[in-house]
Amino acid sequence: MYEIDNTVYKRFKQKNNMLFRRLWDNTLPTYQQMLDTNLEGHIESKKDGYSRIDFALVAAGWTVYERFPYAFKWERKSLMDIGYGVNWMKSKYKIEDIENFTKKIKKVAKLYGASLVGIADVNDKWIYKTGFMRPNDVSEAKAKKEVRGGIAPDSIYDQPIELPDGINKVIVMGVEMDEEAISTAPTQPAAAATAIAYSKMAFIISCLGEFIRNLGYRAIQCGNDTALSIPLAIDAGLGALGRNGLLLTPEFGPRVRICKVFTDLPIISDEPNQGFIEKVKNFCKNCSKCAEACENDAITRESNPTFKPFSISNNPGVKKYYVDVEKCFEFWVENSSDCGNCIAVCPFSKISKFLTPDEFWSKD
Numbered sequence: 492m493y494e495i496d497n498t499v500y501k502r503f504k505q506k507n508n509m510l511f512r513r514l515w516d517n518t519l520p521t522y523q524q525m526l527d528t529n530l531e532g533h534i535e536s537k538k539d540g541y542s543r544i545d546f547a548l549v550a551a552g553w554t555v556y557e558r559f560p561y562a563f564k565w566e567r568k569s570l571m572d573i574g575y576g577v578n579w580m581k582s583k584y585k586i587e588d589i590e591n592f593t594k595k596i597k598k599v600a601k602l603y604g605a606s607l608v609g610i611a612d613v614n615d616k617w618i619y620k621t622g623f624m625r626p627n628d629v630s631e632a633k634a635k636k637e638v639r640g641g642i643a644p645d646s647i648y649d650q651p652i653e654l655p656d657g658i659n660k661v662i663v664m665g666v667e668m669d670e671e672a673i674s675t676a677p678t679q680p681a682a683a684a685t686a687i688a689y690s691k692m693a694f695i696i697s698c699l700g701e702f703i704r705n706l707g708y709r710a711i712q713c714g715n716d717t718a719l720s721i722p723l724a725i726d727a728g729l730g731a732l733g734r735n736g737l738l739l740t741p742e743f744g745p746r747v748r749i750c751k752v753f754t755d756l757p758i759i760s761d762e763p764n765q766g767f768i769e770k771v772k773n774f775c776k777n778c779s780k781c782a783e784a785c786e787n788d789a790i791t792r793e794s795n796p797t798f799k800p801f802s803i804s805n806n807p808g809v810k811k812y813y814v815d816v817e818k819c820f821e822f823w824v825e826n827s828s829d830c831g832n833c834i835a836v837c838p839f840s841k842i843s844k845f846l847t848p849d850e851f852w853s854k855d
């Protein structure tokens with residue numbers, strides 16, 4: 492499924508992710524720049540999809556993700572009595588039929604809002620070697636205040652990441668992003684679809700995490716932190732890696748955001764979707780729509796995957812289509828938001844009609 496050069500492959504250091512690297516790597520043109528760099532200019536430009544209303548939509552979409560303090564909990568430290576009078580953590584729920592229980596866990600994840608759910612055994616390769624560890628019960632905005640301000644010492648985003656003993660399963664979930672909003676990429680309604688999916692993720696993982704704790708088991712709620720989400724999602728049978736460097740799913744293509752909950756629940760893992768992995772491999776070889784749509788040429792047009800990374804922000808040692816994420820992030824700064832062109836144009840996203848931002852706002 493993966494071609495890995497084990498002499499090269501090492502667990503990824505999250506500080507090399509562009510969103511962290513732009514904080515400390517002064518060789519980058521985007522050093523210390525963020526999405527607000529060009530924002531005022533965009534609003535003044537009066538360009539379709541870049542008005543104050545559009546940006547307000549995006550920023551507000553992040554509300555739950557940024558402000559909810561329990562979104563990324565690793566544990567419940569004390570009894571949370573919300574009126575049920577039960578010490579949920581006192582004993583473990585006895586699971587008699589693992590197959591049936593696994594179905595229930597997936598049902599629960601979907602009920603809380605996940606569009607796709609799969610389960611995998613934890614592969615340590617995909618766990619970050621070091622990264623940013625949020626304090627328990629602290630919101631994203633509060634936890635990252637100093638990091639985002641560029642005044643946090645490296646040690647804050649370079650902490651060793653180790654999952655506790657016994658945490659050997661991961662429930663991986665995909666959250667669909669709105670088709671019409673994404674079709675306007677790279678304008679702000681598309682960025683709003685991203686933001687809303689992140690806020691939904693925060694809701695889903697915190698409810699699922701608490702559900703698992705109510706059964707007396709452990710849950711580690713994660714967004715993009717702690718581990719590489721795409722290989723975990725592939726292991727969990729959710730899809731395949733595309734040329735655009737994103738997870739392509741059979742249902743929504745790359746039009747999903749990924750979140751995950753690590754756990755010690757005894758549940759049954761899914762198998763990778765080999766048929767779909769093969770399909771994507773053959774399709775991407777002859778399609779380069781994402782590369783053509785990328786404003787900054789960040790996506791390779793090579794016909795075959797390689798072992799050639801572009802920069803330290805790519806984790807070397809895996810054969811794949813590497814994306815020049817330095818160039819990608821330069822466009823994000825210019826665009827004052829993430830972009831989504833390579834999501835919208837991918838045939839697997841199944842976008843039936845591409846809208847202008849004006850058309851998006853006019854539609855009921």
Ligand code: SF4
Nearest residue numbers: 785819830831832833
């Ligand atoms: S998000 Fe935009 S800039 Fe980045 S790789 Fe995709 S198309 Fe290119």
Ligand code: SF4
Nearest residue numbers: 733734775778781837
């Ligand atoms: S746009 Fe084409 S090449 Fe790019 S990820 Fe989608 S299928 Fe693959």
